[in-house]
Amino acid sequence: MQGSKKAFDGGSLQEWLRETWDKTWNKANSRRATRYHWGIAIAYTFTANTFTAMPLEFATRLNNVETSAIRELFKLLGKPGIISFAGGFPDPAMFDVDGIREAVNAALTHEAGAALQYGATEGHNALREQLAAFMQGKGVQDLAPEGFIVTTGSQQALDLLGKTMISPGEKVIVEGPTFLATIQCFRLYGAELISAPIDANGVQVDQLEALMAEHRPKFVYLIPTFGNPSGALLSMERRKRVLELAVQYQTLIVEDDPYGDLYFNDAPPPSLLALSAGVPGSREWLAHCGSLSKVLSPGLRVGWMVAPPELLAKATMCKQFSDAHTSTFAQATAAHYLKAGRMPATLAHVRKVYAERAQAMGDALRKELGEAIDFVQPQGGLFVWARLTGAGGAAKDGAEFAKRAIDKGVAFVPGSPFYASNPDLSALRLSFATADVARIREGVERLGHAL
Numbered sequence: 001m002q003g004s005k006k007a008f009d010g011g012s013l014q015e016w017l018r019e020t021w022d023k024t025w026n027k028a029n030s031r032r033a034t035r036y037h038w039g040i041a042i043a044y045t046f047t048a049n050t051f052t053a054m055p056l057e058f059a060t061r062l063n064n065v066e067t068s069a070i071r072e073l074f075k076l077l078g079k080p081g082i083i084s085f086a087g088g089f090p091d092p093a094m095f096d097v098d099g100i101r102e103a104v105n106a107a108l109t110h111e112a113g114a115a116l117q118y119g120a121t122e123g124h125n126a127l128r129e130q131l132a133a134f135m136q137g138k139g140v141q142d143l144a145p146e147g148f149i150v151t152t153g154s155q156q157a158l159d160l161l162g163k164t165m166i167s168p169g170e171k172v173i174v175e176g177p178t179f180l181a182t183i184q185c186f187r188l189y190g191a192e193l194i195s196a197p198i199d200a201n202g203v204q205v206d207q208l209e210a211l212m213a214e215h216r217p218k219f220v221y222l223i224p225t226f227g228n229p230s231g232a233l234l235s236m237e238r239r240k241r242v243l244e245l246a247v248q249y250q251t252l253i254v255e256d257d258p259y260g261d262l263y264f265n266d267a268p269p270p271s272l273l274a275l276s277a278g279v280p281g282s283r284e285w286l287a288h289c290g291s292l293s294k295v296l297s298p299g300l301r302v303g304w305m306v307a308p309p310e311l312l313a314k315a316t317m318c319k320q321f322s323d324a325h326t327s328t329f330a331q332a333t334a335a336h337y338l339k340a341g342r343m344p345a346t347l348a349h350v351r352k353v354y355a356e357r358a359q360a361m362g363d364a365l366r367k368e369l370g371e372a373i374d375f376v377q378p379q380g381g382l383f384v385w386a387r388l389t390g391a392g393g394a395a396k397d398g399a400e401f402a403k404r405a406i407d408k409g410v411a412f413v414p415g416s417p418f419y420a421s422n423p424d425l426s427a428l429r430l431s432f433a434t435a436d437v438a439r440i441r442e443g444v445e446r447l448g449h450a451l
């Protein structure tokens, strides 16, 4: 029997049992081996009946969603020495650990009971007050703490929008390209996604209007400021037009805004939320999602959603069934952090560091890849969105190039999964957030070798 006992290595249990049964058949020459052999036979019969005859049947809504191709790529990132431009994470070195530690201490010293207890689904009052003031500082004049709910990251706000607004088969307009998790999330609720084209100035409003007129969508989802993955910045003129379209077509616009604070030089135009005060009626057709993830810490999972009262009430009801409320401890911590007045210095620091890295990446791409790549230098956010031109016979397909790049020790995300339809196969997304300037230069040099 020696040698026939290959350990079960996590593959198909049934395959392993069958293989082991075959191998032990001829070797059953001792009592112990015979017992082992028949034990395997019984286990095989049991698993065959249990796992094959009754496969788990999942909800049909999952048929619309696939595991993202990006996740598959992330599995390769463990390779030693790889320089990654693939993630969408902020740099952990940017986390204001001292400030957050002080905020944790303040929460436990001044309100341990509330910070460690169940809380209101709408959010911790002290945090809602701080966030209202934070948004006021960005031009949102008329926002009361009751005008929004705190969510578990802005991702939950998007999920609540899907849950409350989308019935199977309904249409939703998104940008092409857009945030991958939103594509997955809205599809989970059965949405038919329609892509509106964008350029460096954000969604092309004439095309958006034509699509709204043709499809009469349930809502339009936009990332107007430094989009993920596009980095695009919706111009002031287009912002006003989007708000007018919301009123004209009586259609909800969802503004997802986790990157608006991450600008490098000039501040971007005000958010749609801030501008809605100047476009009569538009506030009733606007939902706005915000987040502390990209500027303070994604681990806190503090986001929020501003929306018309009826939508907010439905979303609050759905949140109750989902997680009851966002961690009171995280909310109290965030409230104390904002109250301590540390945010402006933190923002100034992250803007400066990311601006240097964005510049370094842009310069290196121009130097190392030249004509083979086309991109607009980002003015904020975390990403360079680029297209391979194929100039001089260089790589033209983003997915193919990603594989070659990993072989050369550098990773990025190909662009096609970010499209709900008609993907641009030559596109790629490079994050400049987590590598320092020297690593960015080194990584882009490796990209040049992979061309």
Ligand SMILES: Cc1ncc(COP(=O)(O)O)c(C=O)c1O
Pocket: 088, 152, 153, 154, 155, 156, 179, 223, 227, 228, 256, 258, 290, 291, 292, 293, 298, 302, 303
């Ligand atoms: C456009 C966009 N929206 C929403 C989110 C979700 O962020 P969080 O749930 O951490 O607030 C992200 C995160 O990458 C994002 O890029």
